[in-house]
Amino acid sequence: MSTRPAIGQPISRLEGHMKVTGAAKYAGEYNVPGLLYGYVINSTITKGKIISFNTEAAKALPGVIEIFTHENRPSLAWFDLSYADMDAPPGSPFRPLYNAEVSSNGQPIGLVVAETFELARYAATLMEIQYEEESFRVDLKENLAEAHTPSIGMATMLKPPPPKPKGDFEEAFANSYAQVSAEYFHGTEHHNPMELFATTTIYEGDGKLTIYDKTQGTINSQLYVGNIFGLHFKDVRVISPYVGGAFGSGLRPQYQLFLSVMAALELKRPVRVTLDRSQMFTFGHRPQTVQYTRFGTDEYGKIIAMNHKAIGETSKNEDYTENVVNWANMLYASKNTLMQYELVDLDVFSPLDMRAPGGSTGSHAIESTMDELSYKLKIDPMQLRLINYSEKDDSLGRPYSSKELRQCYLQGAERFGWAERNPEPRSMRRGNKLIGYGMATGIWEANHLPARAEAIIDSEGKLQVSSAVTDIGTGMMTIMAQIAADELGLPVEDVAISYGDSKMPFAPIQGGSFTTSTIGSAIKAAGKALRKKLFKKAKDMDSSIFSSMDIEDVAFRDGKISVKDSPALSVSFKEIVAANKGKAIKTINFSVPKFFKLKKYSRAAHSAVFVEVEVDEQLGVINVTRAVTAVAAGRIINPKTARSQILGGMVWSVSKALREETITDYRLGKYMNQNLGEYHIPVHADIHDMDVIFVEEKDENVNELGTKGVGEIGLVGMPPAIANAVYHATGKRINQFPIHFDSLL
Incomplete structure (x- = not known):
């Protein structure tokens, strides 16, 4: 081997210079002669049928080439087949321009193709569409009685169902020394990467295509296009060297890919379809989720009963699931457990994996419940977690391939200064600001x-x-x-x-x-x-x-x-x-992967997060002033890029806990803040002192490299740590994300 190993060195990104100088080309930047531009027409109703399209005014504009709807789209193989991509949940995937049915607000129902993007966008405004509206349901809380057990599908390996119950939870909980019962609500969130979704399809002749697509899987998009359009896979080439953020939104092929390819094949010309910012809210999202927890301990703080139930939303087409309730018994041992997960079918587009799907949702409920228990028991929150520390995955009875979470607690607490915390709520102040310290545990599976x-x-x-x-x-x-x-x-x-x-x-x-x-x-x-x-x-x-x-x-x-x-x-x-x-x-x-060997172990990255908040006592405004995340994730290949991943998750945690929320008007079935002006995310002034510790962890079982991913673990533990810090500062426990300042007034 080389005398100077590259692994472990903080090497700057090799493509970084191209990105910051603008030399890197993204999916919507490949220009070819004769390029046409498509603009998507989206439904303005939530559920019903399209009665008619009047395209005359739009088609009369010079430079408008074609307008595609369900009435004139080509007959395709996939309309007769049930096709699933690599990330598809059980069910029947959405098919753009399939028929006159409208199943969610903003559903793509047409495509205007013109010589320029601006012309296509203007022509779309001239379309006259008549609908027959039907009643709909989009409010999760109002339809909890309709919850059902999810179907089992291809993704079960990465999204297993809840673990089986153990012992007698109800009896153990009833007889426990300290009890906490709580309800949590997690609102809708939408992916908002900087790069808009775009596809540039170049028709090469003889059914051959070169496609520049914003995607998290070039081969996934290739298989999708080949299956749908009846093309040989070797005749479909998908290229995506640079992606301007995705966070899960590019795991499944989005509808602009279908529309771009369809138009290019029909017109035998290159076609680019780019979604605008409001259209980025018309496909998958992090789903609304209601959670219920019931934890009970003995007098020493040992958990003897643990129940976590979650009810999430999905579409009428697919049973999109998340690992929301699988984590508590992976972290904390208990002889009596009951984990439950259900779905409610709503008239929305299928939800989609969003950074730390399920984990960041479930950890809020789990870690806030643990925090509330610590106050009831008058035990330090970190100490309570150490009392319940388990060297194995208790949910499956398997040892971890490696686990250095204890060191995460100790090193993170030392760096943060956790020992300086006064345990009484509302006891720490800085001028007119209430100061709160909160902490939480993070976990994310290490797959291969x-x-x-x-x-x-x-x-x-x-x-x-x-x-x-x-x-x-x-x-x-x-x-x-x-x-x-x-x-x-x-x-x-x-x-x-x-x-x-x-x-x-x-x-x-x-x-x-x-x-x-x-x-x-x-x-x-x-x-x-x-x-x-x-x-x-x-x-x-x-x-x-x-x-x-x-x-x-x-x-x-x-x-x-x-x-x-x-x-x-x-x-x-x-x-x-x-x-x-x-x-x-x-x-x-x-x-x-050596599946037989790996079945002997549970594999996960772990973290401990410590947060300080300032809360303005008069205004209720919350400011995250300090945070430390200590991570055990096996061998770190590049500490510089890995640190950036954790910091990115920490920034998103501020957003998730305090800012980010897609607001629905339940009367209209419509998202009301489909823009970055009203979909609130943090700005530079919101982000202060953030520190990352990588705890040394050697893992000879997880894979030959000894690596565990760090893309998700930075987002799992910090949102509940913020909520716990807010409680310590104010004495008010807010069990809904995001935490609105008015709830503290």
């Missing part, structure tokens, strides 16, 4: 999926690595280079990474905090195979110094294969390729 990677040593002795994986802004390209560099003993500068293209080796969707482990393991497998190939070629060279050696006798470093005991005896990669008649040496390898 199959993937492929290609590794090539070229004629210059440099390494080229490729995978179809996307980089949604997390620094994936950079850590791919770091892993590959160490596998071949090269400096990062001698590694070229190609990614974000469906013609490259298979990669699943990027999300769920499993991408580093998934693609990293594939690169490691490819690197290992390439080392063997290089060594074999080196042994076959004339008068080879390695002729009597095994691969264990050599080292790969500085672009050479050298004898371990005599580094001066070496052959460069460049020389090996030259001896191979100048032909590059390459390998494509498939990495598959």
Whole structure:
């Protein structure tokens, strides 16, 4: 290996300069001759039927090429098939322009295609549409009696149902020393990445397409297009090298992809469809969820009864589920548990995974309930968690592959100054501000999926690595280079990474905090195979110094294969390729998790979060002034990009707990703040002192790299820590997110 490992180094993002200078091209920025522009027409009713379209005024405008509706769209294979993408929940996915039925407000019902975007948008305003409206239901709280058990689907591996009940919860709870019963409500949230959803489809002739798509899975979009339009997958190429944020919104193909491809195939011209900001609120979202908790302890604070129930919303088409109630018994042991999860079908678009789906929702209820118990028992909140600390996943009776959560508590508390906290609510002040300290635990599963990677040593002795994986802004390209560099003993500068293209080796969707482990393991497998190939070629060279050696006798470093005991005896990669008649040496390898071994363990990243808030006593305004997140996530490939991921989750936590909310008018069935002026997110002035600690954690079981993802764990524990700090500051426990200042007045 190289004498200076790249793994563990805080290397800046390799593509960062291109992004900040504007050289990086996104899906809506690829221009080709003859490009047409599509603008989506969205339904203005929530449920009903389209009676008629009057397109005459729009079509009369010079430069308007075509207007597609359900009345003139092409007949497609998928309208007769039930198709599911990689992230599809059980049910029947939404089909744009399928028929006259309207099933949610803002549903896409047409596409205007014109010579310019502005013209297409203007023409859409001239459309006259008549509807027959029907009654609808969009209010979760008003329809809780209609809740049902979710269907089981393809995603069960990543979203397992609640664990089975244990013991006798009702009896144990009734006889517990301290009890807390609480109800929580989590409102709707919408993904609002900076980059709008866009697709540029280039018609290449003979049914061949090149598609630039905003997506978290190039191959997922490729399979989607091939299945729907009856095209051979090899004739569909999806490219997505740069993604301006996604947070889960790009896991499933969004409707602009369908509309862009449909129009390009029909018109045999390149077509771009871009959604505007208000249209970003017309597809998946984090669902409304009502939660109920009942926790009971003995006199020493040990939990003896634990019940967590959640009821979430889904659409009439699909049973979208989240892991909301699976976490409490993973963190805290109890002999008597009852975990329940149900859904209510509403007239909304199917919800969609949003950063830390289910985990960030469930942790609010779990960790706020734990906090309330600590006050009833007069036990420090951190101490209560240590009393209930479990070395294993009690919900499944399995040990963790590794767990350094105890160190997260201790190191985080020390850095934050938790010992300075006065336990009495409303006891700490700074001028006219009430000061509150709150803490909470975070957990997120560490998964690993199959993937492929290609590794090539070229004629210059440099390494080229490729995978179809996307980089949604997390620094994936950079850590791919770091892993590959160490596998071949090269400096990062001698590694070229190609990614974000469906013609490259298979990669699943990027999300769920499993991408580093998934693609990293594939690169490691490819690197290992390439080392063997290089060594074999080196042994076959004339008068080879390695002729009597095994691969264990050599080292790969500085672009050479050298004898371990005599580094001066070496052959460069460049020389090996030259001896191979100048032909590059390459390998494509498939990495598959060792499922039999992994079934023995539960695998998760853990965190402990400590927060300070200031609350204006007269105005109720809440300010998060300090926060520390201590994370145990196995081996950290790049502490700089990993820290950025945790900080991003912490910023979003401020948003989730105090700002972010999609407001519904239940009479209209419509979201009322479909813009960034009224959909409130934090600004720079809202973000203060935030610190991240990576606790050392070695894991020899989770995967060959020993990695756990960090994309989600930064968002799981901090929102409840903020809520708990607000209680400590004010003595008022607010069980609804976001916390509105008026509830503190």
